[in-house]
Amino acid sequence: MPDQRFKLECRICGTTFPDDHPKHECPEGHPLTLTWRQEPPRFAGPQAAPGKGALWAYDYYLPDFAPGAVVSLGEGGTPWVDITAAAIGGVKSGAGAGADAAAASNGPKCLAKVEFLAPTGSFKDRGAATMVSRMKEIGISQAVEDSSGNAGAAVAAYCGAAGIQCDIFVPASASAGKLVQVERYGSHLVRVPGSREDTTQAALAAAAGTYYASHNRHPYFLVGMKTYAYELYASLGDKVTDLLFPTGGGSLLLGAFYGYRDLVDAGHLARVPRLWAIQTQSCAPLAEAWARGLNEPVPIEKRPTAAEGIAVAAPPRGAEILLALRESGGGALTVGEEEIMDGYRTLGRSGLYAETTTGTVLAGFRRLAADGRLGRDAVAVIPLTGSGLKASG
Ligand SMILES: [Zn+2]
The missing domain is CATH 3.40.50.1100 (Rossmann fold)
Known part of the structure; x- marks a missing residue:
């Protein structure tokens, strides 16, 4: 069930869509952003979030996730x-x-x-936690992402924890050391010849047949941030x-x-x-x-x-x-x-x-x-x- 408190909005053209709109961009190609339909609730400080990372202490400001959908590796709460x-x-x-x-x-x-004190060593865990929780909630079993850096590691880790098979597209030139972490989390590396932009194009093409878990485009990635x-x-x-x-x-x-x-x-x-x-x-x-x-x-x-x-x-x-x-x-x-x-x-x-x-x-x-x-x-x-x-x- 979509969370009725939120809508998807193109901040550039102002077009809005329901929270469960299957596309993550407006007809003009702008990525969508999850915004409130109503006034946000009063800030209530950090609330108890047993068994989950400190990020979930503010879950009253996040979209509701179905019971059991939240994927947490201990993210949030950096000093x-x-x-x-x-x-x-x-x-x-x-x-x-x-x-x-x-x-x-x-x-x-x-x-x-100190955002590097996160489960995979970067701030991207905030967005990966909420994006992959959403993917689990709506029953995604396979996805693609493109990144040879922090986002690739974060998405790989959370997909691994959620039991989602993820292909991470990386430039063929990316250094082996940076990719070890992605592989340890169980994601499949797809090496693409050419530039970083060629890698994105290859991921987009692959996403046509599966699900694009893009840290740059997915509205549920942004919401965790x-x-x-x-x-x-x-x-x-x-x-x-x-x-x-x-x-x-x-x-x-x-x-x-x-x-x-x-x-x-x-x-x-x-x-x-x-x-x-x-x-x-x-x-x-x-x-x-x-x-x-x-x-x-x-x-x-x-x-x-x-x-x-x-x-x-x-x-x-x-x-x-x-x-x-x-x-x-x-x-x-x-x-x-x-x-x-x-x-x-x-x-x-x-x-x-x-x-x-x-x-x-x-x-x-x-x-x-x-x-x-x-x-x-x-x-x-x-x-x-x-x-x-x-x-x-
Ligand atoms: Zn737009």
Whole structure:
């Protein structure tokens, strides 16, 4: 039974569909988003969720799932740590450290939400948990997904736990080390010659005969990402002013936006924090569009980058991301490869072994703090999206 509290909506053309609409896009090809038909309920803090991950402590804000459909591996409930001193000054020793500490106490705060403490080592578990629960609920037994990174591992893990046979399409060039995790979860790897975009096309073609469990398009993937906002609100209340994201497909950015919007609509907050999409100069379809005042991502030629987790040349929800940035009063910006590696190393020296992609968002914080867009009283939250251990060995 569909949950009557929700509808599927195209945020770009405004078309709406019932929650059980079989397609995940509007006639114009925009991915759909699950939105409330009514005012969201009052925020009731985390509720008991015995035997399930902390994400389900906010299930009154999620669609109802049939009894026994929820697939949980312990997702959600990640902590945040204050990394302001390291983020502002870099980690130095000797005389510089005192000056950094002084600057840190007077400037914007940088809080890192440690999303790599998730069952498969990345934030994608939030979306995989809700998407695969929905798939189990409606009786899906076979599916395809395309990703050689965090999303592939997350979807493989939850499909494995749900007893769903999943084919994960990956570029033939993807490194063997990254694919070990997917195979351990029991998914079948389909190696596709050519570019990352060729891989998506192959998955789409295969999906015509089965079910497309796309982390970039499926509305029930996005809905799990909203819990990032609920957890921040439960812990920090109205203190968060800015949310920064290393942005490729933008699922966490959009999830956080809709999660915070629920809290505004329920009367708890005056406004959504400002959202900032941070991209690498090597692949910046959204930041380019933002700089030119456009409503659609700009077609770009992507170059090799250390931030491979966000090297998405044509984000399917690109127009929706630009809309969310605008509605929140934030924006998009790029950082260079050197800045990314510097941010990555800073995190490592702070004891936080995150994937290199995360260096992007630390670099973004430094940019915004340096040019004054993050004021002295700002409290910014960055996600440490994935574990550095995935790239080790
Ligand atoms: Zn549309």
